[in-house]
Amino acid sequence: MQIDTDGLVIMERQVGESDRLITVLTREEGVLRAFARRAKLLRSSKLSATQLLCYSRFLIYKGRDKYIIDDAQPVEVFFDLRRDIGSLSLAQYFCELAGALAPQEAGAGDFLRLLLRAFFYLSKATRPHLLIKAAVEMRMLSLAGYMPDLVCCAGCACYEAETMLFLPRSGTLYCNSCYSQITEPALPLSTGALTALRHTVYADFDKLFAFRLPQAGLWQVARASEAYVLSTLGRSFPTLDFYHQAEPGAMAAVGNPPQDS
Structure with missing residues (x-):
């Protein structure tokens, strides 16, 4: 059986001297792992198409117990991602997150579209990293079935208060x-930060990355989204740790927010 699909390489590993084992986020088949034979050879048409972060068109043979890439042609290599260590490390984190959350042997078009749009903005440097990070984290968790309840306070059902608190463990909101009466740890959100966090979950996809916040509010949203990822999945990610090392001034899961000037 042959599969003709487009996909994004979210992980690669060298096998022997010339082969690659890659993990691809595909539109029709979700996440799959496939061998690309002789992909490391300079004359191979698969050389660039099977490298990490490359969006390609694949012709894949599906065997009984493994996938083999018969042909691969690059569509977009996102070369500009490699010009900035922060953008590169964030893209790699998104790949690792997709590998953990996207389905296997099922359609994953929304996951693929999310990563491609995020890579575009990272490449063009037209959105703050924290904005892109929060939007990808919250939307990807929602796509995977972990959508938080951000409509109103879980206690009194009020839509908005001067300060609302987000509970990453349960994915709920409470007013002060x-x-x-609650013992679960919570993160405070200003009115603007709450609106932005709701936007990352409920907005139409075409408007997902179209919001603005002062730095302090953006920090609150990014802190909440990361805490929700770590609490929901019960694990951290090496690529996330590397991102924080690459951009130590951006944010951390704990700490004090920056002050707006």
Whole structure:
């Protein structure tokens, strides 16, 4: 059986001297792992198409217990991602997150579209890294079935208060008054930060990355989204740790927010 599909290489590993074992996020088949024979040879047509972060068109043979890439042609190599260590490390984190959350042997078009749009903005440097990171984290978790309930306070159902608190462990919101009866750790959100966090979950995809916040509010949103990832999945990611090393001033899961000037 042959599969003709487009996909994004989210992981690669060298096998022997010339072969690659790659993990591809495909539109029709979700996440799959496939061998690309002789892909490391300079004359191979698969050389660039099977490298990490490359979006390609694949012709894949599906055997009984493995996938073999018969042909691969690059569509977009996202070369500009490699010009900035912060953009590159964030893209690699998104790949690792997709590998953990996207389905296997099922359609994953929304996951693929999300990563391609994020890579575009990272490459063009037209959006702050924290904005892109929060949007990808929250939307990817929602696509995977972990959508938080950000509609209103889980206690009194109020839509908005001067300060609302987000509970990463349960994915719920509480106002100050109702939270006084709760022991679960929470993160405060200003009105603007709450609106932005809701946007990352509920907005139409074409508008997903179209919001603005002052740095302090953006920090609150990014902190909440990362805490939700780590709490929901119960694990960290090596690529996320590397991103924080690459951009130590950006944010951390704990710490004090920056002050707006």
